Amino acid sequence: xxxxxMTGFTRANGTYETYRxxxxxKTVNGKGLDLRFRLPPGYDELDRPVRALMSERLSRxxxxxxxxxxxxxxxxxxxxxxxxxxxxxxxxxxxxGRLDVKKPSLDGLLSIKGVMEPVEQEESEDVxxxxxxxxxxxxxxxxxxxxVMRSKEGAALEKIVLQRVSELEMLTRQAEECPARSADxxxxxxxxxxxxxxxNDKGFDEDRLxxxxxxxAGKADIREELDRLYAHCAAVRTLLVDDKPVGRKLxxxxxxxxxxxxxxxxxxxxxxxxxxxxELKAAIEQLREQIQNVE
Numbered sequence: 001x002x003x004x005x006m007t008g009f010t011r012a013n014g015t016y017e018t019y020r021x022x023x024x025x026k027t028v029n030g031k032g033l034d035l036r037f038r039l040p041p042g043y044d045e046l047d048r049p050v051r052a053l054m055s056e057r058l059s060r061x062x063x064x065x066x067x068x069x070x071x072x073x074x075x076x077x078x079x080x081x082x083x084x085x086x087x088x089x090x091x092x093x094x095x096x097g098r099l100d101v102k103k104p105s106l107d108g109l110l111s112i113k114g115v116m117e118p119v120e121q122e123e124s125e126d127v128x129x130x131x132x133x134x135x136x137x138x139x140x141x142x143x144x145x146x147x148v149m150r151s152k153e154g155a156a157l158e159k160i161v162l163q164r165v166s167e168l169e170m171l172t173r174q175a176e177e178c179p180a181r182s183a184d185x186x187x188x189x190x191x192x193x194x195x196x197x198x199x200n201d202k203g204f205d206e207d208r209l210x211x212x213x214x215x216x217a218g219k220a221d222i223r224e225e226l227d228r229l230y231a232h233c234a235a236v237r238t239l240l241v242d243d244k245p246v247g248r249k250l251x252x253x254x255x256x257x258x259x260x261x262x263x264x265x266x267x268x269x270x271x272x273x274x275x276x277x278x279e280l281k282a283a284i285e286q287l288r289e290q291i292q293n294v295e
Contacts, residue, residue: 033055080116228256
């Protein structure tokens with residue numbers, strides 16, 4: 001299975017009878033699945049089915065879903081607002097005897113703001129059911145498009161993750177083969193340090209020097225850290241062919257990678273090995289940044 005990204009965006013449009021609508025879905029990184037819907041008034045009953053579909057198709061990510069619905073203007077009719085008309089007529093009767101003016105015409109009365117108002121035609125129950133079904137079906141298409149986009153992003157992520165894992169394996173191998181890890185190198189370094197302190201004292205005990213070198217070599221042994229780094233690289237490669245979302249497991253492995261690199265640097269007895277450890281930490285951070293996008 002190719003990795004799936006948590007990042008994606010899609011827009012889907014649809015029509016039914018006199019209605020037009022647009023779905024917009026945007027997903028970004030998230031520790032879990034966080035669904036946020038914004039539906040227009042009168043369409044709250046869509047919340048449960050579309051939320052259930054998203055929960056079924058996605059496992060991680062913050063998802064923002066927006067629906068806008070419009071109805072064609074020619075579906076509106078006009079009616080007389082009798083309350084407003086009565087108020088206008090009452091006002092006219094009050095001032096009629098005080099002013100010598102011509103009575104208003106019918107079209108003049110109807111042009112007064114509020115006398116005529118638009119009214120939406122009532123839709124039948126069948127039209128309502130058909131509209132909601134069409135909107136839900138269109139949402140399923142939008143989610144499918146979103147999955148395609150997230151899969152494409154995931155395929156690109158997988159290539160980057162594999163590159164980082166190969167880099168980690170190479171750096172681990174360099175640390176394993178670093179000459180500074182040998183007991184002879186540790187002994188030579190210890191001898192130099194002691195000779196500087198004792199100014200080449202002829203009575204220095206060579207056996208004691210060897211014992212101290214062995215002890216120091218034991219403390220600086222990074223064999224376990226190297227083995228775990230190799231094992232973590234293999235675990236990442238195994239997860240990449242899993243048929244389930246693996247983002248959480250990859251995130252855990254990135255933490256384990258970092259722990260081993262920190263220990264390797266702490267045990268380092270030479271600047272060359274420390275430099276390799278720092279390169280490991282940089283590569284691990286780059287890997288972690290990519291893994292944060294994986295579902």
